[in-house]
Amino acid sequence: MKENKLKNKKFIVVSIIPTGIKCEIGGFIGDATQITNLLASACDYLITNPNAIHAGAFNFKAPNVLCIEGFAIDLFFKNKIGFKLTKKNKIGIIIEKIPDKISLKMTLKTIEAFSVVAGVNVIKIEFIKPLKKRIYRINKQFAGEILNIDPILQAGKNLKKKGATALAITTYIPAKLKDIAMYQKAKVPNPYGLLEALISHSLVKYLKIPSAHAPLLTKEEMDFFLFRSFSSDKRTACENISPSYLGSVLISLNDAPQIVENFEKADIVLSDVEALIVPENCFRGIPVAFAIKNQIPVIEVKENKNIFSSLTHFEFLKTENIFSVRDYRKAYEIIQQLKLREKKYTKNKD
Amino acid sequence: MKGIKTKLIKIRFEKLNSLASLFQAIEKKLIQEKKEPLRVILIDLNLKKRESLFLVSFIYERK
Numbered sequence: 001m002k003e004n005k006l007k008n009k010k011f012i013v014v015s016i017i018p019t020g021i022k023c024e025i026g027g028f029i030g031d032a033t034q035i036t037n038l039l040a041s042a043c044d045y046l047i048t049n050p051n052a053i054h055a056g057a058f059n060f061k062a063p064n065v066l067c068i069e070g071f072a073i074d075l076f077f078k079n080k081i082g083f084k085l086t087k088k089n090k091i092g093i094i095i096e097k098i099p100d101k102i103s104l105k106m107t108l109k110t111i112e113a114f115s116v117v118a119g120v121n122v123i124k125i126e127f128i129k130p131l132k133k134r135i136y137r138i139n140k141q142f143a144g145e146i147l148n149i150d151p152i153l154q155a156g157k158n159l160k161k162k163g164a165t166a167l168a169i170t171t172y173i174p175a176k177l178k179d180i181a182m183y184q185k186a187k188v189p190n191p192y193g194l195l196e197a198l199i200s201h202s203l204v205k206y207l208k209i210p211s212a213h214a215p216l217l218t219k220e221e222m223d224f225f226l227f228r229s230f231s232s233d234k235r236t237a238c239e240n241i242s243p244s245y246l247g248s249v250l251i252s253l254n255d256a257p258q259i260v261e262n263f264e265k266a267d268i269v270l271s272d273v274e275a276l277i278v279p280e281n282c283f284r285g286i287p288v289a290f291a292i293k294n295q296i297p298v299i300e301v302k303e304n305k306n307i308f309s310s311l312t313h314f315e316f317l318k319t320e321n322i323f324s325v326r327d328y329r330k331a332y333e334i335i336q337q338l339k340l341r342e343k344k345y346t347k348n349k350d
Numbered sequence: 351m352k353g354i355k356t357k358l359i360k361i362r363f364e365k366l367n368s369l370a371s372l373f374q375a376i377e378k379k380l381i382q383e384k385k386e387p388l389r390v391i392l393i394d395l396n397l398k399k400r401e402s403l404f405l406v407s408f409i410y411e412r413k
Binding site for chain 1: 351352353354356357358366368369370372373376386388389390391392393394395396397398405407409412
């Protein structure tokens with residue numbers, strides 16, 4: 001693993017809540033914010049994925065929570081990139097120009113609101129033509145397809161060329177209202193999540209720039225969320241008070257760390273990570289696989305149940321670096337113990 | 351023209367050293383098939399049958 005050249009080593013923990021798998025905490029809209037902020041209170045920085053904290057028009061992440069796009073987290077765990085801390089990004093925005101005029105006006109008003117009130121620095125907007133996309137179900141999850149992503153990549157490239165250091169993108173996600181209604185009653189996973197993730201993954205893959213996606217709601221969806229779904233699960237409540245979801249994305253991107261391939265320029269590298277925290281039965285992605293490989297402790301939180309049951313032959317993965325804990329409070333305590341151990345080690349080394 | 355798709359893909363393995371090597375194997379298979387992996391989720395792992403099932407999302411070149 002690449003060693004961090006920083007004199008003051010930071011205590012960094014990563015907490016991931018995968019999107020679209022119906023996690024009890026974080027499977028809805030920003031409903032993992034409180035546990036994310038709790039974990040962050042024990043670290044110098046806590047890295048998390050957008051799904052955990054993006055709450056429609058709202059974003060209540062603590063200042064030391066770094067929201068990093070999922071594909072960038074994968075590259076980071078593969079030790080292919082590091083992160084450079086930043087105070088304020090120049091944000092470029094890609095908007096899919098769907099025929100619904102209310103939707104577009106609401107998006108533009110959101111940009112004005114967050115520029116004026118939150119001081120987000122939006123430098124340029126690029127509009128793209130409507131894209132052909134579809135959502136389908138595979139293995140209890142919603143999956144997605146986009147026939148042509150070239151306009152997204154081209155718009156991202158243009159914005160980067162014009163000085164953008166982070167990209168927000170908002171496109172229409174063709175979820176059926178009956179699926180949304182089922183999701184709001186906690187019966188199926190979030191139908192938006194995966195397709196959204198794939199769009200931002202593509203931008204990160206090709207442009208190596210912090211990116212995040214917000215669903216562009218049509219007037220019909222706004223009516224549904226704002227006026228016709230008051231019986232929804234409380235974990236989706238931010239949807240009932242958000243006519244545009246771009247706000248949470250702009251707040252996260254405002255200080256999202258830059259992706260750097262030259263480790264000399266990085267403030268955070270993989271060797272800084274003291275632990276990775278995941279929901280129950282989520283030993284299924286690149287971060288966990290490479291955390292185990294690099295002997296980074298993995299903490300599985302049992303209270304965060306989801307669509308997955310235990311992996312067959314899970315025992316194959318068992319190492320002394322895997323902890324299984326009851327809840328996020330216990331995960332927080334383990335982080336504190338790791339921090340104490342790290343302090344003692346550093347003191348003895350000095 | 352590039353598109354994005356999501357599919358279930360099964361891969362067989364002879365010997366499994368680590369979970370990371372399994373992810374490297376599925377990514378290698380996708381790249382050989384000219385599919386650029388975006389998101390790879392392990393759905394099932396069967397050591398007896400020496401096979402694993404992944405839900406993969408990838409970018410592919412459309413003609």
